[in-house]
Amino acid sequence: MTEQIYLISIWHLRESAYGVKIREKILELTGKSMVFGTLYNNLDTLVKKGYVETKRGTSGPNRGGNIKVFYSLTKEGEKALQESRELQRSLWESVPKSEFVKR
Numbered sequence: 001m002t003e004q005i006y007l008i009s010i011w012h013l014r015e016s017a018y019g020v021k022i023r024e025k026i027l028e029l030t031g032k033s034m035v036f037g038t039l040y041n042n043l044d045t046l047v048k049k050g051y052v053e054t055k056r057g058t059s060g061p062n063r064g065g066n067i068k069v070f071y072s073l074t075k076e077g078e079k080a081l082q083e084s085r086e087l088q089r090s091l092w093e094s095v096p097k098s099e100f101v102k103r
Contacts, residue, residue: 003051005030006042007081010052010071017071018057019043043071051077 009025010017019039027033046052057068073081 002042003046004081004084006046007051007073007077007084010073010077011081015070015072018068022071046077047071049076049080050074051080 005026006022009022009029012025012029013021019036022043023034023036023039026039043052047054051074052071053074055070055072057070059065059067
């Protein structure tokens with residue numbers, strides 16, 4: 001589920017998907033905040049799996065010399081996100097809606 005949240009966040013942000021914005025989007029979508037160490041570890045994992053690729057931006061004086069790294073979905077990432085969506089749909093279809101009606 002974590003991978004899906006990251007991939008959806010990157011998909012929403014398109015060309016403006018970099019660390020701070022991804023973290024903000026995850027908070028917006030889930031209501032949960034996370035530390036940057038966790039964020040970047042998970043992004044690195046997605047890069048290693050081939051689901052996400054990086055593009056280095058430029059550094060500016062207000063960034064203290066740090067270069068902004070942008071993230072985008074690869075074809076494999078888009079496919080993984082679609083497969084995840086289909087799996088969840090299939091799983092939920094197997095559960096009768098009446099099971100969640102308050103008694």
